[in-house]
Amino acid sequence: MNIILFAISIFATTIGAITGIGGGVIIKPILDLIGVFDVATISILSSFTVLSMAVVSTYKQIKLKIFKISLRLILIGGASILGGIIGQSLLDLSISYVNSSSIIKVIQNVIMTILLIMVYLYRDKSLNIKFNTNITYFSIGIFLGVISSVLGIGGGPINVVVFTLLFGLSAKEAAFNSIITILFSNISKLMTVLINTGFGAYDLSGLPFMIIGAVLGGFMGSFISKMVDDRKVKYMFSYMTIVITGINIYSIFQVLYFIN
Numbered sequence: 001m002n003i004i005l006f007a008i009s010i011f012a013t014t015i016g017a018i019t020g021i022g023g024g025v026i027i028k029p030i031l032d033l034i035g036v037f038d039v040a041t042i043s044i045l046s047s048f049t050v051l052s053m054a055v056v057s058t059y060k061q062i063k064l065k066i067f068k069i070s071l072r073l074i075l076i077g078g079a080s081i082l083g084g085i086i087g088q089s090l091l092d093l094s095i096s097y098v099n100s101s102s103i104i105k106v107i108q109n110v111i112m113t114i115l116l117i118m119v120y121l122y123r124d125k126s127l128n129i130k131f132n133t134n135i136t137y138f139s140i141g142i143f144l145g146v147i148s149s150v151l152g153i154g155g156g157p158i159n160v161v162v163f164t165l166l167f168g169l170s171a172k173e174a175a176f177n178s179i180i181t182i183l184f185s186n187i188s189k190l191m192t193v194l195i196n197t198g199f200g201a202y203d204l205s206g207l208p209f210m211i212i213g214a215v216l217g218g219f220m221g222s223f224i225s226k227m228v229d230d231r232k233v234k235y236m237f238s239y240m241t242i243v244i245t246g247i248n249i250y251s252i253f254q255v256l257y258f259i260n
Contacts, residue, residue, distance in 0.1 A: 009213030013053035017221020020175025022156030054183035056218025076141035083145020084188035
């Protein structure tokens with residue numbers, strides 16, 4: 001199982017670092033399909049893995065001076081910390097209230113499927129409206145942080161489309177902005193779990209293998225990102241959106257089948 005987790009991690013985070021989708025959006029539905037872990041554990045595994053990738057990818061891209069951190073990104077990233085705390089609290093509340101891991105998985109995957117379809121439809125769009133106010137940045141950051149934590153995916157695809165749609169960023173710029181947002185939101189999510197319950201209740205035996213895969217994925221993704229142009233990044237993003245949507249839909253039917 002550890003080898004499988006390592007393979008999932010390195011694949012997801014390499015693609016995630018290149019396109020800005022982070023990797024959680026790939027990791028979560030695949031772990032749902034495997035069916036070994038519950039919702040809360042999958043969320044923690046995904047967050048640690050994506051955070052590891054985000055740290056490496058951000059460090060590499062800043063060191064290489066590919067992108068700079070703007071005031072807008074600081075405000076959105078900072079607000080996503082609050083969003084991550086809110087989102088994790090909502091997820092914990094949902095798990096305790098519903099008391100069924102299978103139902104939570106179905107709800108998460110249905111929401112994710114709807115969002116992924118919207119992401120695909122609006123992936124190349126850009127609104128001709130100026131969203132250059134601090135209040136707007138803060139609101140967007142909270143929204144992205146909540147989505148990231150509630151769905152346990154890092155929020156990557158939604159981040160990329162938001163940065164493209166609202167701010168007209170290129171594919172590679174949107175990817176970098178997305179990774180920074182993922183970094184902030186996952187730090188706050190994991191800190192919330194640590195403070196509230198700690199990590200002792202979760203099966204994290206495979207986490208070291210996933211972190212190693214994520215670190216390698218972060219380095220590989222940053223290297224490949226430097227070599228490819230915007231057109232190829234857009235193609236990879238579109239292709240992975242379709243694949244992940246398919247995995248989510250299959251996971252929904254699989255979980256529903258076992259419930260019945």
